Amino acid sequence: MAKITLNINKKEYPMEADPQMPLLWAIRDLAGLKGTKYGCGVAQCGACVVHLDGEAVRSCVTKVSRAAGKQVVTIEGLSETNSHPAQLAWQEIDVPQCGYCHSGQIMSAAVLLREKPDPTDQDIDDAMAGNICRCGTYLRIRKAIHLAADMQKKTTTKG
Amino acid sequence: MKQDPSNRANQFVSLKAALFVSILLFIFAVGASAFRKDAPVKEVSLNIINRDSTESVKAFETVYKTLMSPRCMNCHPAGNVPLQGDDSHLHAMAPKRGVEGKGVSAMKCSNCHQETNTPGLHMPPGNPEWHLPPATMKMVFEGKSAHELAEQLMDKKKNGNKDIKKLIEHADDGLVLAGWNPGEGRTLPPVTHAEFKKAWITWLQTGAYAPKK
Amino acid sequence: MNNDKTALDRRSFLKASLISGGGLMLSVSWLSSFKAADKTETLNLPDQWAQLNGYILITADNKVKLICPNPEFGQNVMTSLPMIVAEELDVDWKNVTVEMGPHDEVKLGPQFTGGSNSMKMYWKPLREAGAAARQMLREAAAQTWNVPVGEVTTKAGILSHSNGKSAKYGDMASKAASVPVPKEFQLKAPKDFTIVRHSKKNVEAQKIVSGKPVFGLDYSVDGMLIAMIQHPPAFGMKLKSFDAAETLKMPGIKDVFTLKLYEDGFEQGGFDTRTFNELLVVVGKSTWEVMNARKKLIANWEAAGDLKNTIGGRNGKTEVTVPGTIESTRTQLQQMQEYAAKPAQLLRKDVDPEAAFTNAAQVIERTYNGPFLAHNCMEPMNFFAHVTDEKALLVGPLQAPGWIEPTLAKLLNLPADKIEIQMTRMGGGFGRRAYGHYLSEAALISRKVKAPVKLMYTREDDMTYGIYRPMYTATYRAALDANKNLIAFHVKGGGIPEHPIHANRFPAGAVDHYLAEGWQIPSNITIGAFRAPRSNFNAAAEQSFLDEVAEAAGKDPIEFRLELLKRAKEKPVGKNNEYDADRYAGVLELVRDKSNWNKAGNEKYNRGVAAYFCHNSYAAHVVDMVTRDGQPYVERVFSAIDCGIVINPDAATNMVQGAVVDGIGNSFYGALTHKDGVPQQSNFHNYRMIRIHEAPKSIDVHFVQNDLDPTGLGEPPFPPVFGAVANALYKMKGRRFYNQPFKEEVEKVI
Known part of the structure; x- marks a missing residue:
């Protein structure tokens, strides 16, 4: 066990943790933020995606020690008022069915939207193929990312 | 272009000789800058003391079977998606190479591949530099014959402008070494790293001859 | 009929009460309103139903809270069930909030999610719940304003009278709680629906996208x-x-x-x-x-x-022995072959199939196999x-x-x-x-x-625990006469540990001579419901077989099925045919038209069609397959569905699209195999799940428009995807695929 302070969503979380503990369990069990999901534990499904210094890492295989001193952002902190374009577009297109995978989907989409503000279907498939949706909402995910890109452009133009 | 003594009777003797020479060569090569202008492969600066096509081709057999083993080939795919597993299937979730070979947007290699192997079966193997060859230098192994692979390895236009010295150094590259520390449940390359390295250097320093096929 | 005056029968009761802080809480109960669910599917329902109570809460400040009785697993009941109440209650959907009910079957009815039953079970009771409450609010207004109740109208949560008086529901809620429960009330005609049939967004979407702890x-x-x-x-x-x-x-x-x-x-x-x-x-x-x-x-x-x-049951206890055999997929397949050759249980026989096969000009016989499938819910x-x-x-x-x-x-x-x-x-x-x-x-x-x-459970615990879709096999035989008419049909199906046969489903009733048989092999590998387990295997096998028979008969696969359905409608063979031939034909015709079947412009596609009826709804798909990077890829899908009135069209479309993606994924990749009793797949690295780049570019979903009472959508769109994929693969590869998962068989062929 070691004393580690995680910065999650711009807030400090001092904790006692095994440095080998995956970031996922530190976020869920120690910081108590449940939006980040466990799906497979072996970096296959993407339900646990969080941002680590802006990258869409899979928290189930990322040791908590890797996150120390870095900025962790989870779905709860993606935007101040749950108004990230992907969050809005997901609701507008009514993407979720069971909904379990979607915090991971949105966290992946957010990195795509930052790096490719105007993604093609191919870009979306390339970026999102790591996130499994068992209910099969993939077509709506594509649609929502396109809509989010449009929303993002408008916000950028205004701002 | 290629010489092929195809003198089977000599092979055993020359193998031993080559081993001896190559050890000397290795020591020599580190500091030496001598090269021969009449090297069979143009554009490459060679630190060669003793060219021997038989020895070279023989050494390349070991090099080839190593590079074509899953631990090496899986990150040198023919397409833009790495391979996975001992059967070298396309990597699940089809991560794309990207310009630098480090993946794209939400699918960067280091999103899953940590600095070290993640413990457990079926867990992502790790390395601080985990990546594919970049888009400008794909260095494809998959599907290449020994001849094609040897030529490609020596082609500065395709090998990242590596001369013999750089190529020799590359045997100790962190990602090359990672092939011998593949994480739980994965088979090792067919020879040890030391054996590979010896064959690699022998091949290079006896003229880097490409096998006929 | 839907818009008739509805009377509550003697066994019904309504209970109105005042809620603290003012307002009306109405509990309603109608034993009679429950249609017993279809007992022929795998998810057999308990013998005794509890009474239904739908909760409606209206507060003095005009907020309406509706309680969702059924658990939500992505089929969107938390939105669509309350929509039904809100429709008849006649409130503004914007003022509605929804809460998941506690487990209380006395107050909330059979709170069961599965078997595509939610809509079918709750349609009538929830409409009545809303309509009764609206009636009580009108009564309260009529008393307050001293006008006849018949003159009080409602619109979107506002009570009005032609004399100019108007009030919000909230204003009358407390008074309504003291109004006697109406004996009679009016249900809306479907043409007057303003909420039902109008897409409403998932009431929990915001929680989901912001990571609230809802799971x-x-x-x-x-x-x-x-x-x-x-x-x-x-x-x-x-x-x-x-x-x-x-x-x-x-x-x-x-x-x-x-x-x-x-x-x-x-x-x-x-x-x-x-x-x-x-x-x-x-x-x-x-x-x-x-x-x-x-x-x-x-x-x-x-x-x-x-x-x-x-095992307990209606007729007392039964002792069941589960064999301790350590099984492997290889031995299971061998055992299934042995059983398939033995006599089996007769499930249905029409006329004289044996003679018809003996006298046939042509007999086609094909065997289909499907492996165990793991559910792999994203939340273990x-x-x-x-x-x-x-x-x-x-x-x-x-x-x-x-x-x-x-x-x-x-x-x-x-x-x-x-x-x-x-x-x-x-x-x-x-x-x-x-x-x-x-x-x-x-x-x-x-x-x-x-x-x-x-x-x-970890993912590995979850995947290796069991409760899989059973392992199935079925051998189909068709007899054609000299004029290439289908004169006899025989299916003999088996499985570990249950057989897949629905003996009274199409093409039973459409063929003169018909025989259905089943056999099963006991096993310690546990099985369970899996999005219509038997149907999804049957729809792969039977719909693929019918495609092959149509070809042998020299007929277009859609026309061939339509001819059989015409026969089933006009001169049905046998009794207990489960399906409605018109509705079955309806989805085939709709998908034919929407997909421009046999029309120019689709040459680049390998097209496969399939249709199936299960869980009271009808579904047909046309799957358009291309070769991409050397692999079969379903690029486009057209779907036609008849589930009666579609409560929430966009959400229903979502569910059909999801079922199509799920069907493509499971038919291509799904398999749980065993070696010495050990499941050979344990996580997503070796149990392949369909991913976004493998999902079609478009899935066009069309619903048959009718005013029939709604039936479910969870299962029905899923099974025929398997058959349509198999038939498209045939077009692409020039050979038939008989073994799931198809991807594995395709790879063996290549």
Whole structure:
């Protein structure tokens, strides 16, 4: 066990943790933020995606020690008022069915939207193929990312 | 272009000789800058003391079977998606190479591949530099014959402008070494790293001859 | 008819009461309103239904809260069921909030999610609930304004009279609570619907996209411990001995112990299926600590031998022996071949199929195989339990609280009213969460450690535990006469451990001579509902076979089916044909038209069609396949569905699109195989799931427009995807595919 302070969503979380503990369990069990999901534990499904210094890492295989001193952002902190374009577009297109995978989907989409503000279907498939949706909402995910890109452009133009 | 003594009777003797020479060569090569202008492969600066096509081709057999083993080939795919597993299937979730070979947007290699192997079966193997060859230098192994692979390895236009010295150094590259520390449940390359390295250097320093096929 | 005046029968009652702070709470109950669910599907429903009560709460400040009775697993009932109430209540949807109801079947009816039953079960009762409450509000306004009730109209939560008076529902709610329950009220005509048939967004979407703790795994209380079970590595094995010394030294670990789930002779309900009876349990403070410590367990396993199960039922107890055989996929296939050659149970016979086959000009015989499939819900099985000597609280994801409650009562020796079950949103279900063994396990663990506990399955635990779609096979035979007319049809199907045959489904009724037979092989590999398990296998096999027969008959596959359906309608053969030939033909015609079947412009596609009827709804798909990167890829799909009135069209479309993607994924990749009893797939690295780049570019969903009472959508669109994919593969590869998963067979062929 070691004393580690995680910065999650711009807030400090001092904790006692095994440095080998995956970031996922530190976020869920120690910081108590449940939006980040466990799906497979072996970096296959993407339900646990969080941002680590802006990258869409899979928290189930990322040791908590890797996150120390870095900025962790989870779905709860993606935007101040749950108004990230992907969050809005997901609701507008009514993407979720069971909904379990979607915090991971949105966290992946957010990195795509930052790096490719105007993604093609191919870009979306390339970026999102790591996130499994068992209910099969993939077509709506594509649609929502396109809509989010449009929303993002408008916000950028205004701002 | 290629010489092929195809003198089977000599092979055993020359193998031993080559081993001896190559050890000397290795020591020599580190500091030496001598090269021969009449090297069979143009554009490459060679630190060669003793060219021997038989020895070279023989050494390349070991090099080839190593590079074509899953631990090496899986990150040198023919397409833009790495391979996975001992059967070298396309990597699940089809991560794309990207310009630098480090993946794209939400699918960067280091999103899953940590600095070290993640413990457990079926867990992502790790390395601080985990990546594919970049888009400008794909260095494809998959599907290449020994001849094609040897030529490609020596082609500065395709090998990242590596001369013999750089190529020799590359045997100790962190990602090359990672092939011998593949994480739980994965088979090792067919020879040890030391054996590979010896064959690699022998091949290079006896003229880097490409096998006929 | 829908717009007739509806009278409550003698056995019905309504109960109105004032809620604190003012307002109306209306509990409604209609035993008569319940249509018994279709008992022919795999998810057989309990014999006794509780009464239904729908909750409507209207507060003085005009807020309307509707309670969703059924658990939500992604089929969107939390939105669509309240839409039905809101429609008849005539409120502004913007003022409606929805809450998941507690488990209380006296007040809320049979709170079961599965078998595509929610709409079918709740359509009438929920309409009546809304209409009765509206009537009471009108009555209250009529008394207040001293006008005849017939002159009080409503619109979007406003009561009005032509004399200019108007009031919000909230203003009249308290008064309405004292109004006698109406004996008669009017239901809306479908043409007047303003909420139903108008797409409404998922009421929980914002919670989902912002990471609110709505799922079972997210539920947590102070002092909660985490438990995991180490189950045997193979089916047919049990714990012999264990050494937990190293585990107990690990940080955070509280206890390691064994627990017997059911005592010998314990009378199991139909959904008390469990794979392993003796549990090796690790309990600790946090997930990671327990996960890690469990790896240090030294456990020895041995063959379990035959297992005796006591199954309770209407006609008393039955003893069932589960063989202890250690099975492998290879031996299972061999065994299935042996059984297939033996005489089987006769399920239906029309006229003289034997003679027809003997005299046929041409006989086509084909055999189809399908493997076990794992559900792989994204949220693995888990449940919270806090059990004391006096009571039990259980919280988590499950489809059928009413089926597990009696089991818990017996296991815990507590009266049912001391067992509180709360249903969280489920991260997928697909039939898997109808089997409540994981609640029983959680409850017993909590009782043993005397603390609140979250039992959690890892992905590997979940995938290797069992309760799979069964392994199936079926041999189909068709007899054609000299004019290439289909004169006889024979299906003989079997499975481990149940057969897939629905003997009274199409093409039964459409062929002169018909024979259906079934056989089954007992096994210790547990099985369960899986998005219409038998139907999804049948729709792959039968719809692929009919395609082949159509070709042999020289007919277009859609026209061939339509001709058979015409026959089934005009001169049906035999009795008990389950399907409505018109509605079946309707989806085929719709998909034919929408996909421009046989029309120019589709040359680049390998087109496959299939249709199927199950769970009271009809579905047909045209799948357009291309070769991409050397692999078959379904680029485009057209779907036609008849499920009666579509409550929430966009959400229904979403569900059909999802079913199509799921069907493509499972038909291409789905398989759970065994070697020496050990499941050969344990996580998503070797159980391949369809991903976004493999999903079609478009799935065009079309609903047949009619005013028939709604039926469900969870299952029906799924099965025919398999058949359509098989038929498109044939067009692409020039040979038929008989074995799921198709991807594996395609690779063998290449």
